[in-house]
Amino acid sequence: MFERSLRIRDFQAKDLEVLYAIDHICFPADIAFSRRDLLIGLNQTGSIARIAEIPDGIAGFILARIEDDRQGHILTLDVIPSARRRGIGSMLMEDLHRLLKLRKITTAILEVGTGNLEAQSLYERMRYRYIETLYGYYNGNEDAFRMVRLI
Ligand SMILES: CC(C)(COP(=O)(O)OP(=O)(O)OC[C@H]1O[C@@H](n2cnc3c(N)ncnc32)[C@H](O)[C@@H]1OP(=O)(O)O)[C@@H](O)C(=O)NCCC(=O)NCCS
Secondary structure, eight states: OOTTTOEEEEOOGGGHHHHHHHHHHHSOTTTSOOHHHHHHHHHSTTEEEEEEEETTEEEEEEEEEEOTTSOEEEEEEEEOGGGTTSSHHHHHHHHHHHHHHHTTOOEEEEEEETTOHHHHHHHHHTTOEEEEEEEEEETTTEEEEEEEEEO
8 A cells, every 4th residue: 555655746747758658558549648639638727637656756647627517527537557456546537526526517528438447347336326328439440438426
């Protein structure tokens, strides 16, 4: 466990290249963010970007956005392979829920690949529930489940 040495902090502009590289390790090239889309996602109105830092550097991040309908939409959750199964993904989610609650947001939604059983397991443990299947959600190729949780 990294609990004592883990720090969760806000995104800073200097993190961009590391987050881009992590996203490309975590997802296939056709699903990972382009540099431009990541930059937009990190800086758009309502964006919440939180970084998990361990002594070795950035171990993961979460990117979400408070949308016009006042829902928190999780855009990505990434943890580097060498730091997985140590609770970092869960801690990033909990930190996000805390921030959403502070902003009086009561609902969080996300999409997860139908084949991504690891992430589905994490989200189910965090009380996210299936609401619909989005066919061809990832570039017309892979389907996704949309899931929701009341904060
Ligand atoms: C999904 C991901 C974010 C999980 O991060 P993590 O830091 O390993 O997650 P945690 O350690 O908090 O795991 C919490 C729970 O999720 C589930 N889980 C996570 N990884 C799992 C795996 N490989 N197999 C089965 N269950 C898994 C387990 O229930 C786990 O609890 P446990 O370790 O007590 O069994 C990480 O694997 C990742 O970055 N994957 C690639 C990117 C991705 O798919 N992101 C989600 C996009 S929707």
